[in-house]
Amino acid sequence: MTEMKFIADVMLGRLAKWLRILGYDTAYRRNIRDAELIRLSLAESRMILTRDTRLIKKRGLKNYLFIIDDQFVAQLKQMVSALHMSYPKNTFSRCILCNEPLLSFSKDAACNIVPEYVCKTEDIFGRCPKCNRIYWKGTHYKEMERILRELFG
Numbered sequence: 001m002t003e004m005k006f007i008a009d010v011m012l013g014r015l016a017k018w019l020r021i022l023g024y025d026t027a028y029r030r031n032i033r034d035a036e037l038i039r040l041s042l043a044e045s046r047m048i049l050t051r052d053t054r055l056i057k058k059r060g061l062k063n064y065l066f067i068i069d070d071q072f073v074a075q076l077k078q079m080v081s082a083l084h085m086s087y088p089k090n091t092f093s094r095c096i097l098c099n100e101p102l103l104s105f106s107k108d109a110a111c112n113i114v115p116e117y118v119c120k121t122e123d124i125f126g127r128c129p130k131c132n133r134i135y136w137k138g139t140h141y142k143e144m145e146r147i148l149r150e151l152f153g
């Protein structure tokens with residue numbers, strides 16, 4: 001099975017961010033129009049994640065999941081169950097802001113940029129090739145581990 005790809009509607013920014021943290025290719029734009037959302041879904045084989053029943057009915061969507069809850073952990077739980085998602089293999093591999101896969105970044109180079117305490121406590125860094133943001137296992141990582149336990153036990 002090929003890896004699942006998603007596109008989230010404007011109401012699902014937090015869910016999109018967390019799907020990226022878990023490693024899923026998830027398109028999201030804050031101001032996207034319905035027509036563009038659907039175009040991208042078709043062009044890039046992305047499942048539409050939406051809280052908008054009007055969109056589903058009006059456009060006769062096929063490749064979509066209607067997200068029931070408005071809280072992101074419950075939303076993730078629904079996805080895991082509805083889409084039979086297994087434990088993600090590529091967690092922390094994408095930029096939270098751009099969705100780009102991260103490139104590895106040497107500790108030496110990172111230590112020129114990140115705060116000193118981060119340099120002292122972290123060994124593995126990643127860099128987004130699009131926005132150049134540097135990633136390490138910080139607070140998001142701890143929260144991610146907690147959420148993964150909630151999702152998969």
Ligand SMILES: [Zn+2]
Nearest residue numbers: 095098128131
């Ligand atoms: Zn980025």
